Amino acid sequence: MFLPATGKSFxxxxxxxxxxxxxVFILLLIVPFWGIIPIDWQTIxxxxxxxxxxxxxxxxxTILGFVAGAxxxxxxxxxxxxxxxxxxxxxxxxxxxxxxxxxxxxLKFNLFVTFLGLGGMVLFSYLGALSSVLLVLLIxxxxxxxxxxxxxxCGVALNFFYSALIxxxxxxxxxxxxxxxxxxxxxxxxxxxxxxxxFLGVLLLVFLLAIFIFKKEFLLVSAGDHFAQSRGLQVAxxxxxxxxxxxxxxxxxxxxxxxxxxxxxxxxxxxxLWGRSNYGETVVFSMLLGGGFLVLADFLARALIPPVDxxxxxxxxxxxxxxxxxxxxxxxxxTE
Amino acid sequence: xxxxxxxxxxxxxxxxxxxxxxSVAENDFVLIFGPxxxxxxxxxxxxxGILATRGGTVFINGKNILHYSKKELATQIxxxxxxxxxxxxxxxxxxxxxxxxxxxxxxxxYSGRDHEIFAKTVERFALQxxxxxxxxxxxxxxxxxxxLASAFIQDVPLILLDEPLNFLDPASTLQVIKMLREMHSQGxxxxxxxxxxxxxxxxxxxxxALKNGKxxxxxxxxxxxxxxxxxxQVSVQHVFAGDREIIYLDE
Numbered sequence: 001m002f003l004p005a006t007g008k009s010f011x012x013x014x015x016x017x018x019x020x021x022x023x024v025f026i027l028l029l030i031v032p033f034w035g036i037i038p039i040d041w042q043t044i045x046x047x048x049x050x051x052x053x054x055x056x057x058x059x060x061x062t063i064l065g066f067v068a069g070a071x072x073x074x075x076x077x078x079x080x081x082x083x084x085x086x087x088x089x090x091x092x093x094x095x096x097x098x099x100x101x102x103x104x105x106x107l108k109f110n111l112f113v114t115f116l117g118l119g120g121m122v123l124f125s126y127l128g129a130l131s132s133v134l135l136v137l138l139i140x141x142x143x144x145x146x147x148x149x150x151x152x153x154c155g156v157a158l159n160f161f162y163s164a165l166i167x168x169x170x171x172x173x174x175x176x177x178x179x180x181x182x183x184x185x186x187x188x189x190x191x192x193x194x195x196x197x198x199f200l201g202v203l204l205l206v207f208l209l210a211i212f213i214f215k216k217e218f219l220l221v222s223a224g225d226h227f228a229q230s231r232g233l234q235v236a237x238x239x240x241x242x243x244x245x246x247x248x249x250x251x252x253x254x255x256x257x258x259x260x261x262x263x264x265x266x267x268x269x270x271x272x273l274w275g276r277s278n279y280g281e282t283v284v285f286s287m288l289l290g291g292g293f294l295v296l297a298d299f300l301a302r303a304l305i306p307p308v309d310x311x312x313x314x315x316x317x318x319x320x321x322x323x324x325x326x327x328x329x330x331x332x333x334x335t336e
Numbered sequence: 337x338x339x340x341x342x343x344x345x346x347x348x349x350x351x352x353x354x355x356x357x358x359s360v361a362e363n364d365f366v367l368i369f370g371p372x373x374x375x376x377x378x379x380x381x382x383x384x385g386i387l388a389t390r391g392g393t394v395f396i397n398g399k400n401i402l403h404y405s406k407k408e409l410a411t412q413i414x415x416x417x418x419x420x421x422x423x424x425x426x427x428x429x430x431x432x433x434x435x436x437x438x439x440x441x442x443x444x445x446y447s448g449r450d451h452e453i454f455a456k457t458v459e460r461f462a463l464q465x466x467x468x469x470x471x472x473x474x475x476x477x478x479x480x481x482x483x484l485a486s487a488f489i490q491d492v493p494l495i496l497l498d499e500p501l502n503f504l505d506p507a508s509t510l511q512v513i514k515m516l517r518e519m520h521s522q523g524x525x526x527x528x529x530x531x532x533x534x535x536x537x538x539x540x541x542x543x544x545a546l547k548n549g550k551x552x553x554x555x556x557x558x559x560x561x562x563x564x565x566x567x568x569q570v571s572v573q574h575v576f577a578g579d580r581e582i583i584y585l586d587e
Contacts, residue, residue, distance in 0.1 A: 230413070230417075
């Protein structure tokens with residue numbers, strides 16, 4: 001992947017990646033043991049309620065947290081390259097609100113279909129997420145203007161539309177499902193079993209592969225449209241296919257975990273600072289940091305006010321936003 | 337190399353270029369000039385295939401530019417826009433290597449030959465100290481040098497540049513001119529948009545004057561106080577310093 005790099009700086013960089021990697025690995029090992037019921041490492045191998053809690057609830061939850069966080073962070077990174085803007089996230093295309101609208105429909109109309117072991121709510125929110133990006137692309141095509149500006153405007157409009165739709169359905173129908181809906185909208189990664197982790201894990205691998213296969217293209221797009229075009233890249237086409245791919249991958253995460261804010265925005269930002277503008281290093285950082293951050297946030301969600309299980313989406317935004325501000329302010333101070 | 341027949345373009349309803357006809361031969365150095373808003377940048381974008389003409393045809397090596405695939409075209413033409421858009425961190429190394437993009441296939445990484453050309457160019461233009469740096473941290477002059485070098489790495493016969501000297505200090509100006517001169521002496525065809533005629537007039541062998549989207553002059557480079565006055569409404573003088581013809585504004 002890399003050219004022979006210039007001596008010292010490269011090993012130093014590797015060290016940083018390794019230390020983050022080791023930290024995240026240890027985090028993943030420790031977190032499942034912690035909870036309202038403390039679990040001893042000796043009990044997890046036997047047949048007892050504790051080992052069930054460990055293997056069927058906590059381990060899947062931890063794995064899902066890492067995988068979902070990694071995907072969201074990488075999606076943010078890719079999105080920022082495609083939009084040539086380091087504040088861009090997949091939400092700009094209406095993916096989250098589309099997914100939420102789908103979930104509302106599934107809940108309110110009791111659409112309990114299962115497909116590949118995924119429930120109705122997951123399925124319909126996935127369709128909702130895909131519908132957003134498809135609509136954005138369709139409208140842009142109709143007005144024969146496939147520019148970033150059109151995408152952005154359509155995305156903003158769809159975000160408002162879907163948000164209104166969600167409130168409308170909630171207001172119109174009975175309140176029986178309102179709590180579970182509200183809970184879903186706050187984001188969470190509590191699951192039973194491994195269906196979701198495997199589903200998203202496979203997607204993460206595919207996503208990583210695509211990110212490295214299309215390295216040249218992503219770099220070109222981030223350098224500007226004219227630049228990329230003059231190097232022979234069909235920028236408009238590449239962007240459209242990338243957005244479709246993003247919808248498939250991010251839609252899957254949102255449909256399983258609900259909308260989890262801030263990771264897609266903040267993690268690539270930090271990774272760029274640490275990754276020294278190197279594509280490969282930034283990607284690896286984003287993956288480790290995104291995954292680690294969501295696992296840590298979920299740990300906090302469980303540890304903060306036991307026995308309450310705070311929705312993890314609240315934690316990521318609650319801690320992410322101030323951290324992001326501090327980061328931006330310190331960066332601005334540096335450039336002053 | 338390039339042939340333009342009845343080339344027209346408009347932005348919305350406003351006509352920008354009106355029925356341009358000219359042809360550029362191999363190893364020409366064409367200086368394109370004209371007042372602001374004359375359509376110079378648009379012309380360059382049409383000739384590089386970034387924009388499609390609204391009328392008329394551009395031929396590159398006898399083939400309609402619209403019949404080239406994007407990658408094929410990128411093996412013929414390098415285009416350097418007036419403003420770069422480096423909003424995100426990017427290693428200079430990656431910017432330079434992107435010049436080899438049109439030669440690669442979908443899944444392939446850059447080949448040994450690509451890296452060889454890259455290494456040679458870095459050495460030739462003394463860019464070693466920049467290679468591992470983020471392009472955003474480079475000054476305007478350093479960026480221009482990197483972009484020119486990446487056009488060189490692209491290994492194309494045709495180089496189109498839009499105001500390559502904007503915001504450059506004298507030292508960088510000279511370096512960029514030297515790089516261009518070297519490329520030209522290697523047989524490349526150069527088309528260049530610039531107001532800085534004092535710098536490029538001595539380098540060019542042809543000139544193209546645009547005003548209000550119309551072609552006012554195209555042909556061999558020659559000093560004409562009348563033409564410059566028609567185009568810019570200023571009087572221009574020239575002197576010879578050795579074998580260099582220097583032009584300057586006369587107040």
